[in-house]
Amino acid sequence: MLRPILRGAAATAVTVTLAALTVSCGGGGDDGGHRPKAAAAALAAAASDPSDPSGPAAPSDPSGPGPVAPSPQPEKVRDAFAALQATLGDSCTPANCAYLLGRVHDELHRVDRAMKADPKGPGHFPEPIALIARLDQELGADHGVENLKRHQPAVFGARDEINTWMQDHPDDYR
Structure with a gap:
């Protein structure tokens, strides 16, 4: 039971780290601005690890399936x-x-x-x-x-x- 929780926490930590790197590296540079795509691909690969018994990516992982947010109600x-x-x-x-x-x-x-x-x-x-x-x-x-x-x-x-x-x-x- 603790292992899936730790994996979820690790996925969250990786997501936050990669998001920070994406923001700081998104300014072009020598790589032509491709680092954010590479970071997203790495995150997706880590999230879909077949050895992970908890199944699909954790809901906190934006690249994986998660709960669908209800649509906002129209204004009164x-x-x-x-x-x-x-x-x-x-x-x-x-x-x-x-x-x-x-x-x-x-x-x-x-x-x-x-x-x-x-x-x-x-x-x-x-x-x-x-x-x-x-x-x-x-x-x-x-x-x-x-x-x-x-x-x-x-x-x-x-x-x-x-x-x-x-x-x-x-x-x-x-």
Whole structure:
């Protein structure tokens, strides 16, 4: 029983050592930057040692099979909406306008993702989703500060209209 534990600890120690070497040796040099690949191959070979009775690589070994992490749960609409509401009291002063516009844009898309992933379905939130889609169409692919400033009324307008819509649907954010 102690032998598999020691092997797992040894594999962890080798992993940590090789990871440190990979970071310190990854800068090119005479070997053309191939040391990290060699280190990973050595780790994989050591982890798949056929004389190891404990079977496949230990779960702490990133090159071997391990438990599958559960996928993250979608964000709740109420949490995303609360973050959007937190922007309502801010004003677009010269010192923070670029930050605020970027933040409102990001929070609108956070709300959009949450509404589309909500168990009630995106059809439950048609107006807010349509407002964000209309804003995206107006902005185009340019989400830079200058374009956000040019479309500042649309950015803040979408935020304010979504806030009004959500206030009329308190069950969706409480």
